[in-house]
Amino acid sequence: MKKSFLYYKTILIHTLAAILIGLIIGAVDALFGRVLLTITDFRQEHLYLLLPFLGPAGLLILFLYRKLSPKSLGGMGLIFDTGFQENKHIPKLLVPLIMLTTWITHLFGGSAGREGVAVQMGAAISHTIGRKLHVQNNARLYLLIGMAAGFAGLFQTPLAAVFFALEVLVAGSLFYEAVIPCLAASFTAGFTSHLLGLEKFSVIVSDKLVFTPDTIVKLIITAVIFGIIGGSFAWCLQAAKKRLASWFPNVYFRILITGICLSLLLLFIHQGRYTGLGTNLISAAFENQTIYPYDFLLKFGFTVITLAAGYQGGEVPPLFAIGCTAGILLGNLFGLPVALTAALGYAAVFGSATNTLLAPVIIGIEVFGPQNAVYFLIVCSIAYACNGNMTIYGRQRQYQGQEWQSRSSK
Amino acid sequence: MKKSFLYYKTILIHTLAAILIGLIIGAVDALFGRVLLTITDFRQEHLYLLLPFLGPAGLLILFLYRKLSPKSLGGMGLIFDTGFQENKHIPKLLVPLIMLTTWITHLFGGSAGREGVAVQMGAAISHTIGRKLHVQNNARLYLLIGMAAGFAGLFQTPLAAVFFALEVLVAGSLFYEAVIPCLAASFTAGFTSHLLGLEKFSVIVSDKLVFTPDTIVKLIITAVIFGIIGGSFAWCLQAAKKRLASWFPNVYFRILITGICLSLLLLFIHQGRYTGLGTNLISAAFENQTIYPYDFLLKFGFTVITLAAGYQGGEVPPLFAIGCTAGILLGNLFGLPVALTAALGYAAVFGSATNTLLAPVIIGIEVFGPQNAVYFLIVCSIAYACNGNMTIYGRQRQYQGQEWQSRSSK
Numbered sequence: 001m002k003k004s005f006l007y008y009k010t011i012l013i014h015t016l017a018a019i020l021i022g023l024i025i026g027a028v029d030a031l032f033g034r035v036l037l038t039i040t041d042f043r044q045e046h047l048y049l050l051l052p053f054l055g056p057a058g059l060l061i062l063f064l065y066r067k068l069s070p071k072s073l074g075g076m077g078l079i080f081d082t083g084f085q086e087n088k089h090i091p092k093l094l095v096p097l098i099m100l101t102t103w104i105t106h107l108f109g110g111s112a113g114r115e116g117v118a119v120q121m122g123a124a125i126s127h128t129i130g131r132k133l134h135v136q137n138n139a140r141l142y143l144l145i146g147m148a149a150g151f152a153g154l155f156q157t158p159l160a161a162v163f164f165a166l167e168v169l170v171a172g173s174l175f176y177e178a179v180i181p182c183l184a185a186s187f188t189a190g191f192t193s194h195l196l197g198l199e200k201f202s203v204i205v206s207d208k209l210v211f212t213p214d215t216i217v218k219l220i221i222t223a224v225i226f227g228i229i230g231g232s233f234a235w236c237l238q239a240a241k242k243r244l245a246s247w248f249p250n251v252y253f254r255i256l257i258t259g260i261c262l263s264l265l266l267l268f269i270h271q272g273r274y275t276g277l278g279t280n281l282i283s284a285a286f287e288n289q290t291i292y293p294y295d296f297l298l299k300f301g302f303t304v305i306t307l308a309a310g311y312q313g314g315e316v317p318p319l320f321a322i323g324c325t326a327g328i329l330l331g332n333l334f335g336l337p338v339a340l341t342a343a344l345g346y347a348a349v350f351g352s353a354t355n356t357l358l359a360p361v362i363i364g365i366e367v368f369g370p371q372n373a374v375y376f377l378i379v380c381s382i383a384y385a386c387n388g389n390m391t392i393y394g395r396q397r398q399y400q401g402q403e404w405q406s407r408s409s410k
Numbered sequence: 411m412k413k414s415f416l417y418y419k420t421i422l423i424h425t426l427a428a429i430l431i432g433l434i435i436g437a438v439d440a441l442f443g444r445v446l447l448t449i450t451d452f453r454q455e456h457l458y459l460l461l462p463f464l465g466p467a468g469l470l471i472l473f474l475y476r477k478l479s480p481k482s483l484g485g486m487g488l489i490f491d492t493g494f495q496e497n498k499h500i501p502k503l504l505v506p507l508i509m510l511t512t513w514i515t516h517l518f519g520g521s522a523g524r525e526g527v528a529v530q531m532g533a534a535i536s537h538t539i540g541r542k543l544h545v546q547n548n549a550r551l552y553l554l555i556g557m558a559a560g561f562a563g564l565f566q567t568p569l570a571a572v573f574f575a576l577e578v579l580v581a582g583s584l585f586y587e588a589v590i591p592c593l594a595a596s597f598t599a600g601f602t603s604h605l606l607g608l609e610k611f612s613v614i615v616s617d618k619l620v621f622t623p624d625t626i627v628k629l630i631i632t633a634v635i636f637g638i639i640g641g642s643f644a645w646c647l648q649a650a651k652k653r654l655a656s657w658f659p660n661v662y663f664r665i666l667i668t669g670i671c672l673s674l675l676l677l678f679i680h681q682g683r684y685t686g687l688g689t690n691l692i693s694a695a696f697e698n699q700t701i702y703p704y705d706f707l708l709k710f711g712f713t714v715i716t717l718a719a720g721y722q723g724g725e726v727p728p729l730f731a732i733g734c735t736a737g738i739l740l741g742n743l744f745g746l747p748v749a750l751t752a753a754l755g756y757a758a759v760f761g762s763a764t765n766t767l768l769a770p771v772i773i774g775i776e777v778f779g780p781q782n783a784v785y786f787l788i789v790c791s792i793a794y795a796c797n798g799n800m801t802i803y804g805r806q807r808q809y810q811g812q813e814w815q816s817r818s819s820k
Contacts, residue, residue, distance in 0.1 A: 011795070159787050173583045176767065180795045183788070357586065358768070365783050373780035377569050377772070378593070385421070385590045 011180055013133075014141060018185035021129055021142075022149045025122045025185070026192025029153030032099050032117055033198045039107050040276055047272045050108050054266070055259030057108040061101040062255050062310055069093040075312075076116060079123045080395035083143045083169045090124045101312040109266055109275035110259075111302035115151060116314025122150020126185075141178050144169075148182040153189035156200035157366040161186045164359035170397045171355045171389075201279070203286045205368045207337030209375060218334040222327075223379040226345055227386030229326055230352025233300060233319065234390035240308035251310065258309035266302060274302045278321025285324040285342045296326040315392050316350060323349030343368040344379045351380045352387035355396060421590055423543075424551060428595035431539055431552075432559045435532045435595070436602025439563030442509050442527055443608045449517045450686055457682045460518050464676070465669030467518040471511040472665050472720055479503040485722075486526060489533045490805035493553045493579045500534045511722040519676055519685035520669075521712035525564060526724025532560020536595075551588050554579075558592040563599035566610035567776040571596045574769035580807045581765045581799075611689075613696045615778045617747030619785060628744040632737075633789040636755055637796030639736055640762025643710060643729065644800035650718035661720065668719035676712060684712045688731025695734040695752045706736040725802050726760060733759030753778040754789045761790045762797035765806060770794075 043050050065073050072078070072094040081087040102117045126146025130138050144165040152161035162182045166174045194200065209215060248254035266275050273280065278299055285291055303318040327345025331338035343364060351360030357380060364376035389398070453460050475483050482488070482504040491497040512527045536556025540548050554575040562571035572592045576584045604610065619625060658664035676685050683690065688709055695701055713728040737755025741748035753774060761770030767790060774786035799808070 008796075159784060162791075171586070174767075176581070176794070179767075179791045183791060357584075357589075362787070365780075370775075370780040370783035373775050373783050374569065381572075381589045381593060384586070386418075 014138070014145075014181040015184045017129065017133060017142075018145045018149075018181035019188045021126045021145055022153075022185040022188025023192050025125055025146065025149040026153040026189035027196060028095075028121055028125070029118055029150065029189060030193040030196035030198045032102075032121070033114070033154055033193065034196075035103060036106060036114055039103055040279075043107055043109055043276065044272070047109070047275075048267070051263045051267050051272060051275065054108040054110060054263035055256045057104050057110075058255035058259035058309060058311060059252055061104055061312060062252060064101060065097060069097060072097050075120060076314075076393055077395045079120055079143065079147070080169060080393060082123070082127060083140050084395075084397070085139055090127050094124050095121045098312060102314075105306070105311040105313050106276055109263065109272060110306040110311040110313070111262075111266070111274050111276065111278070111299065111318060112306050112311055112313030113303075113315045113317045113319070114277060114313055115154060115316040116312065118150035118154035119147045119314070120150070122146035122148070122153070122189075140169075140175065141181065144175060144178045145181050145185045149185040149189035152186035153193040154198070155363075156190045156194055156198070157363055158183070158186035158190040160359050160362040160366050161190075163362055164354075164356060167356050167358055168354060168393065168396065171391065174358075201282070202367055202369075203339075203343070205339045205343045205372060207340035207372075209337055209340060209372075215336065218336055219375070219379065220382060222330045222334065222336065222341060222344070223348060223382035224386045225330060226323065226326065226348035226379065227352045227383035228388075229296070229300070229322065230319070230349045230354075230383060231387035231390040233304065233315075233322070233349070233353045234355075234392045235388070236300075236304045237307060237315075237392055238394065240304050244308050255310045258305060259311075262302065262305060262309070269298065274298050277317040278303075279317065281321040281325050282317075282346070285328050286339060291325050291328045293329050296322045296329065299325065315353065319350045319353050320346045323347070340372060340375065343372070344375060347376055348380045348383035352383045353390075353392050355384070355387065355389070355391035355393070357381060357384045424548070424555075424591040425594045427539065427543060427552075428555045428559075428591035429598045431536045431555055432563075432595040432598025433602050435535055435556065435559040436563040436599035437606060438505075438531060438535070439528055439560060439599060440603040440606035440608045442512075442531070443524070443564055443603065444606075445513060446516060446524055449513055450689075453517055453519055453686065454682070457519070457685075458677070461673045461677050461682060461685065464518040464520060464673035465666045467514050467520075468665035468669035468719060468721060469662055471514055471722060472662055474511060475507060479507060482507050485530060486724075486803055487805045489530055489553065489557070490579060490803060492533070492537060493550050494805075494807070495549055498549075500537050504534050505531045508722060512724075515716070515721040515723050516686055519673065519682060520716040520721040520723070521672075521676070521684050521686065521688070521709065521728060522716050522721055522723030523713075523725045523727045523729070524687060524723050525561060525726040526722065528560035528564035529557045529724070530560070532556035532558070532563070532599075550579075550585065551591065554585060554588045555591050555595045559595040559599035562596035563603040563608070565773075566600045566604055566608065567773055568593070568596035568600040570769050570772040570776050571600075573772055574764075574766060577766050577768055578764060578803065578806065581801065584768075611692070612777055612779075613749075613753070615749045615753045615782060617750035617782075619747055619750060619782075625746065628746055629785070629789060630792060632740045632744065632746065632751060632754070633758060633792035634796045635740060636733065636736065636758035636789065637762045637793035638798075639706070639710070639732065640729070640759045640764075640793060641797035641800040643714065643725075643732070643759070643763045644765075644802045645798070646710075646714045647717060647725070647802055648804065650714050654718050665720045668715060669721075672712065672715055672719070679708065684708050687727040688713075689727065691731040691735050692727075692756070695738050696749060701735050701738045703739050706732045706739065709735065725763065729760045729763050730756045733757070750782060750785065753782070754785060757786055758790045758793035762793045763800075763802050765794070765797065765799070765801035765803070767791060767794045 123146040130142025148165035152158040323345035324342040327342035331341030347360040347364035479501045533556040540552025558571045558575035562568040733755035734752040737752035741751030757770040757774035
């Protein structure tokens with residue numbers, strides 16, 4: 001009974017700390033996100049002036065990291081290692097560096113995400129606060145609190161953020177003890193960034209799907225394809241990094257040449273359609289504007305090359321864009337409700353590329369409304385199983401189901 | 411690449427086997443469930459004739475088990491041990507015995523569930539088929555397939571059934587590789603039992619909750635209480651078993667005396683209101699009929715004593731009844747939407763007593779419609795965290811989050 005009391009007292013302390021962390025991270029998310037939106041608008045208006053300088057901008061990004069904090073280049077890998085207690089310190093400069101370099105990436109038209117900033121920044125801030133509290137063995141807990149808050153503040157999907165943090169470190173296991181503090185941090189960060197003017201992306205999908213054997217088979221095939229797309233993205237990203245490194249052993253040379261090639265291609269193929277986060281594609285998908293059948297492939301390719309070259313930002317919003325443009329294509333092909341299929345792709349491709357199952361289901365519910373929860377569960381489960389166990393997070397671990405078989409039952 | 415191909419080939423074989431298993435288990439579920447409904451109606455009509463014989467009926471149950479297959483008395487514990495590969499054989503007589511003795515329990519008015527039958531029967535049938543297939547190391551997989559199919563066939567909540575099977579053996583870890591075969595088995599079992607005339611319990615809750623700081627605090631308090639109720643149920647059941655065993659070392663004497671006392675109390679307190687599954691209380695809760703403030707406590711007490719004495723059937727439907735009657739009480743007390751609070755209690759008390767998080771959330775979505783998915787997630791997460799880590803499944807294991815920290819990252 002005593003132990004139990006102590007347990008709940010500890011949870012209470014962590015939860016109060018998590019609310020404070022959520023406030024700070026929500027505010028930083030709002031700052032980062034609003035500047036990023038301004039930058040995106042500015043780029044759209046001055047595309048021909050900015051995009052040609054993507055190569056030199058890459059040099060600047062790399063120079064800043066190498067000069068100021070080479071360790072910070074570890075990025076998400078560094079965060080994962082901290083979670084596994086193989087790294088103790090997250091450099092102080094990681095947060096300003098990742099924010100600044102992501103802004104630069106987007107200003108000059110790289111095709112990249114923004115969740116990398118949110119999650120790394122959240123983890124770094126929360127980790128620092130957790131260390132100051134001197135509560136024993138809490139490194140992993142505070143890391144998860146920070147990741148959840150960072151994700152929630154940026155996307156304003158607090159529940160998906162919690163499950164993303166709980167399941168992303170070790171595929172196939174959930175760190176359930178962190179549920180309450182993570183919920184507190186997530187909701188606080190989401191409210192804070194919302195109050196500070198960051199808006200949530202949300203579309204209500206009113207498509208209805210009739211459950212016939214025919215649609216079930218089509219839905220399963222669609223889900224398998226989403227899984228393959230997500231898995232391939234993770235695989236290609238890894239392969240592209242290796243390939244570029246073998247072609248250009250010099251890192252500066254690598255980012256400069258790749259950046260120049262990228263800027264030419266991005267400019268001449270549909271004039272910047274595939275730059276940035278991909279929110280233009282997502283809007284087009286749900287507002288019945290033109291989606292080309294090859295949109296998902298080009299966004300896929302440009303994002304892989306941008307990130308493999310060394311630009312910053314993350315993968316998630318482009319994955320959303322890839323998923324929903326692929327969904328439009330498959331929905332039309334199979335005669336499934338198009339907006340619903342796009343929404344399912346949005347969630348499922350994200351899940352299969354990050355090797356997570358619950359986060360994408362809940363993202364689906366939080367972004368597209370709960371009325372299709374069952375379809376998100378079915379499609380994301382199948383996609384998850386069909387991703388060939390790939391993940392964009394190279395440092396993610398696999399939970400070995402067999403392991404507990406050797407433990408005694410007491 | 412070869413390995414990957416083999417992996418998907420294996421999944422395909424398991425999935426085809428799972429569909430066959432789902433068909434068989436769905437049919438058995440329908441048989442069991444429909445007979446149980448007839449028995450329940452028959453008991454309601456002849457309550458004064460049947461209830462007085464609860465004590466002798468207990469003797470018969472015990473006699474059957476002891477005479478025919480004492481090992482089958484292990485029940486859910488036996489299923490869990492098989493999952494952990496500490497038991498290799500599930501007795502052939504387990505299935506007919508658990509079905510028959512659950513019918514007897516309900517015919518004479520014991521307060522018990524029915525999912526024990528479904529899950530044990532499903533696991534036993536699937537385990538036997540899995541062994542015949544001679545695929546290496548698949549004992550656990552086939553056990554989960556069977557548990558999912560059994561649960562899905564009986565309650566016709568196929569997605570909740572999958573997650574229940576995935577998360578119940580080891581609290582805090584999910585056996586994700588089993589997702590696809592379990593989905594196939596679950597949906598097949600659900601469709602089959604539905605075709606054979608078993609109906610799904612479903613209520614659409616149209617209550618709307620306005621998200622104000624006031625309601626958030628009330629919702630959190632309600633969730634904490636649900637968690638305490640579920641945790642206490644698990645604790646009391648264990649304690650009652652020990653207490654009865656120390657009072658009556660002779661098992662026959664134990665079930666006879668306890669049964670006689672139960673039948674007297676069940677008869678005189680509201681004439682049989684607390685007998686059986688508790689579906690009468692659930693209907694009353696959602697059809698605006700009278701719910702007494704003490705309903706949840708009495709159903710709680712009667713169920714604990716019925717099961718501790720040695721009657722069969724399981725805990726889940728009474729837990730649903732306890733949860734939603736407690737929800738009615740708390741909803742009225744706090745001025746929360748009453749039907750919604752009852753629905754949240756239905757899910758959250760089940761989750762906190764079984765130490766599962768995702769299964770109750772998805773039960774909430776499948777039974778009460780997806781529109782309140784977010785509330786089910788919040789309330790079930792908090793209830794899960796506040797159950798004092800108790801569980802009605804004594805053989806359930808805890809996943810130790812620390813364990814993977816010692817593993818190498820490769």
